Amino acid sequence: MVYKIVKTTTDSKSTYEKISKEIIAKGFSPCVQIANIDGCESKYLWKGKVETEKEFVLEIKTTSRFLKNVIHVIKKYHNYDIPEIISYDFEILSEKYEKWFHENLE
Numbered sequence: 001m002v003y004k005i006v007k008t009t010t011d012s013k014s015t016y017e018k019i020s021k022e023i024i025a026k027g028f029s030p031c032v033q034i035a036n037i038d039g040c041e042s043k044y045l046w047k048g049k050v051e052t053e054k055e056f057v058l059e060i061k062t063t064s065r066f067l068k069n070v071i072h073v074i075k076k077y078h079n080y081d082i083p084e085i086i087s088y089d090f091e092i093l094s095e096k097y098e099k100w101f102h103e104n105l106e
Contacts (some may be wrong), residue, residue: 006087008074009042009055016056017051018077027106028066028073033059061090063105 002028010016020032040099042055067087074085092098 003090003092004055004062004064004067004087005090006062006067006070006085008058008060008086009040009053009059009084011053012057012093014058015077015079019058022061022073022077023060023062025069026069026073027070027072027104029060029062029091030101030104031061033061036060039061041099061101066105 008019016034020034023029023032040055040057042053043050044053053058060070072087074083092101
């Protein structure tokens with residue numbers, strides 16, 4: 001089994017609430033971390049201009065089994081035309097956390 005963190009950003013509290021609640025409620029992840037708006041300012045190129053935006057960062061912990069489900073939920077609720085959706089592998093180094101993690105997946 002491969003553990004995955006899926007990362008996305010949004011400028012909308014209602015968007016991150018919808019995404020995180022559905023992902024947890026459906027058992028695709030036992031934990032979604034949301035970084036505070038004061039901690040993230042993004043700069044990006046959009047239609048030829050450099051834009052600056054205060055954003056929330058969501059880190060969704062899941063497994064390769066649920067990766068497509070998580071991506072589907074993000075796309076379903078995201079308020080951006082082109083949302084950032086990236087993933088990377090991680091290891092769980094605590095046996096107790098790993099047990100809790102598996103107990104709280106679908």
